[in-house]
Amino acid sequence: MGEQSKPGGRVLREVTAGGRQTWRGGNMLYPVPAVMVSAARAGERPNIITVAWAGTVNSDPPMLSVSIRKERYSHGIISETGEFVVNLVHAPLARACDYCGVRSGRDVDKFGELGLTPVVIEGVDAPAIAQSPLNLACKVTQVIPLGSHDLFLARIVSVSVDERYMDEKGAFHLNDAGLVAYSHGTYFELGKKLGTFGYSVKKRKAGAKRPRKA
Amino acid sequence: MGEQSKPGGRVLREVTAGGRQTWRGGNMLYPVPAVMVSAARAGERPNIITVAWAGTVNSDPPMLSVSIRKERYSHGIISETGEFVVNLVHAPLARACDYCGVRSGRDVDKFGELGLTPVVIEGVDAPAIAQSPLNLACKVTQVIPLGSHDLFLARIVSVSVDERYMDEKGAFHLNDAGLVAYSHGTYFELGKKLGTFGYSVKKRKAGAKRPRKA
Numbered sequence: 001m002g003e004q005s006k007p008g009g010r011v012l013r014e015v016t017a018g019g020r021q022t023w024r025g026g027n028m029l030y031p032v033p034a035v036m037v038s039a040a041r042a043g044e045r046p047n048i049i050t051v052a053w054a055g056t057v058n059s060d061p062p063m064l065s066v067s068i069r070k071e072r073y074s075h076g077i078i079s080e081t082g083e084f085v086v087n088l089v090h091a092p093l094a095r096a097c098d099y100c101g102v103r104s105g106r107d108v109d110k111f112g113e114l115g116l117t118p119v120v121i122e123g124v125d126a127p128a129i130a131q132s133p134l135n136l137a138c139k140v141t142q143v144i145p146l147g148s149h150d151l152f153l154a155r156i157v158s159v160s161v162d163e164r165y166m167d168e169k170g171a172f173h174l175n176d177a178g179l180v181a182y183s184h185g186t187y188f189e190l191g192k193k194l195g196t197f198g199y200s201v202k203k204r205k206a207g208a209k210r211p212r213k214a
Numbered sequence: 215m216g217e218q219s220k221p222g223g224r225v226l227r228e229v230t231a232g233g234r235q236t237w238r239g240g241n242m243l244y245p246v247p248a249v250m251v252s253a254a255r256a257g258e259r260p261n262i263i264t265v266a267w268a269g270t271v272n273s274d275p276p277m278l279s280v281s282i283r284k285e286r287y288s289h290g291i292i293s294e295t296g297e298f299v300v301n302l303v304h305a306p307l308a309r310a311c312d313y314c315g316v317r318s319g320r321d322v323d324k325f326g327e328l329g330l331t332p333v334v335i336e337g338v339d340a341p342a343i344a345q346s347p348l349n350l351a352c353k354v355t356q357v358i359p360l361g362s363h364d365l366f367l368a369r370i371v372s373v374s375v376d377e378r379y380m381d382e383k384g385a386f387h388l389n390d391a392g393l394v395a396y397s398h399g400t401y402f403e404l405g406k407k408l409g410t411f412g413y414s415v416k417k418r419k420a421g422a423k424r425p426r427k428a
Binding site: 019020021022023024025026027028029030031032033035052053054055056057058059060061062063064065067069086088091094095096098099101102103119121122123130134136137142144146147148149151153155156157158159160161162163164166174175179180181182183184185186187188189190191192193194195196197198199200201 | 269270271310335371396
């Protein structure tokens with residue numbers, strides 16, 4: 001978190017035709033999820049770290065990755081235990097999510113400070129955050145040092161969801177939760193719905209307008 | 215893309231206390247970026263594949279990852295050339311982004327079909343998409359087979375930005391572009407701004423309300 005690139009002084013080339021500017025390489029892939037990662041070492045209070053460098057990496061088996069700076073408190077815990085929980089963040093958790101990205105678990109009891117509840121989740125000893133709409137229990141399969149960060153690849157061993165987003169037919173409406181995305185220094189709630197997967201090739205009703213070219 | 219988990223039939227345990235349900239592991243880390251990845255083999259028409267399993271993995275050096283199914287057309291191109299461009303997606307590109315996730319470059323000339331323009335970008339031979347607000351030129355450093363997908367780790371060697379998001383002082387306002395996030399089967403524009411990085415610990419003005427606990 002807080003690692004957005006600053007354009008200042010890194011212009012390589014101004015391309016006036018087409019109105020583009022070229023910079024040196026920097027981290028500008030947005031929006032990304034801002035998730036709260038919880039972990040605990042036996043006999044110590046559990047901790048939460050906010051991770052924006054996170055993503056899904058494999059469908060079958062289900063796997064995700066989180067990148068964590070080596071000097072962060074949770075880096076040691078996760079390296080040692082090989083377990084963590086990814087807790088999705090919705091608007092009511094946004095402030096807590098930001099807090100867990102700027103304060104260290106070495107100094108602060110984040111669960112206590114934020115009034116969050118650590119709860120048991122199937123498959124790992126790491127605690128989940130009860131207030132999150134969805135928790136992913138993860139077991140580390142590989143750690144890849146990349147420089148500033150270590151990349152933790154992990155199997156998702158179980159998922160815990162808040163039943164308030166299930167309807168009476170058992171369908172789960174995650175997008176009713178008001179999930180938060182992080183983009184270039186700012187947290188956003190998801191906004192206007194643009195379409196569902198495959199909408200660009202769905203058959204149009206007779207008389208409907210042709211899709212515009214982008 | 216299109217790889218959202220379906221809860222049907224995977225309930226492990228219903229936890230009535232606390233109102234949570236536990237499922238088997240699945241990919242439910244959202245929202246994620248839905249980016250258009252462009253690549254080209256010498257002498258062939260360039261192609262675009264939409265990737266939702268993408269993210270930043272390292273700050274210094276700047277690196278990102280994309281996960282691509284082995285059977286996808288672009289998998290071969292990127293494996294062979296070791297290069298690709300990540301093109302961020304804003305609302306005007308959302309339909310094209312969806313299209314590039316459901317159609318194969320084996321069958322369709324996606325640039326031509328969608329009216330998109332391949333342009334040169336510093337540092338790689340892979341083409342960028344001129345209509346994207348921001349392009350990241352990437353060189354593959356490592357490929358990690360994970361099962362259904364291969365994880366491509368890559369250095370970001372240059373960034374090209376649309377000058378319409380720069381102000382007269384040279385500051386870049388990426389969040390004015392209307393970026394798109396993908397969450398559980400649906401594309402969303404970013405919506406309500408919740409705060410900027412560090413807002414949870416900023417000093418409040420006298421008389422301002424205390425932050426609520428989440």
